[in-house]
Amino acid sequence: MNEEHSSEPKKEIKRIDAKYISHEIQHLLHFDKGFPFTFKELLIRPGKAVREYLRENREKYVKPIVFLVFSAVIYTLIIHFLHIEISIFNIKGFGKTSEWQSNLDTDAVNNWIDSHLSYSAMLIGFFMAFWTKIFFYKKGYNLFEIFVLLSYIFGVFFIFLLFFLIPAKFINLLIIAQVGAYLGQFYVVFAIGQFFGERKIINYIKGFICFFLGILTYKYSLVLLAYLIHLFK
Secondary structure (H helix, E strand, C coil): CCCCCCCCCCCCCCCCCHHHHHHHHHHHHCCCCHHHHHHHHHHHCHHHHHHHHHHCCCCCCCCHHHHHHHHHHHHHHHHHHCCCCCCCCCCEEEECCCCHHHHCCHHHHHHHHHHCHHHHHHHHHHHHHHHHHHHCHHHCCCHHHHHHHHHHHHHHHHHHHHHHHHHHHHHCCHHHHHHHHHHHHHHHHHHHHHHCCCCCHHHHHHHHHHHHHHHHHHHHHHHHHHHHHHHHC
């Protein structure tokens, strides 16, 4: 029996070039609407936008992890390109002021944190999601849904902070960066409170407590890690 061979012409595969890569990135984030739309909605109505993503329509929003990672990459590239020195999410300051803190290998931890901001934000998100689940347990959201909320929040936080860091760099005024950092933290608390019900003040108070406890447990987990690294060395 003779084998039958397909007579269909082979499809030409185009070479990968800059245009191809640009198209793939735009397709991933669908820049025609997705990323700018997601950022805008999360900036002006974060809680409502995430509720819409979870319950109603997920097509028009960039996926939460993609949004967080891409925002962190933009943030990292810009601060490195402009040589902006800023410490967020790390434990700089520990290991310098007392005898017990001298037993911490903070450099190893801080170097990793500064090089992997998106992972660091995810770690904070897990800690904060844990506390948020406890304080808002009656709302019925699971940890993964809360983590989606926090991924979006920290993605906005990175881009939002750039709007203050860049002017602060060019006019050499540190106070602008500090104002941006405080406003960014206020945004996180506001977004959590709005997500669980924008009309109740208690939700914003709980949001602040979850933010504070999340940061606290994250920081001291890093301190413990720094101690273990020093111990094993």
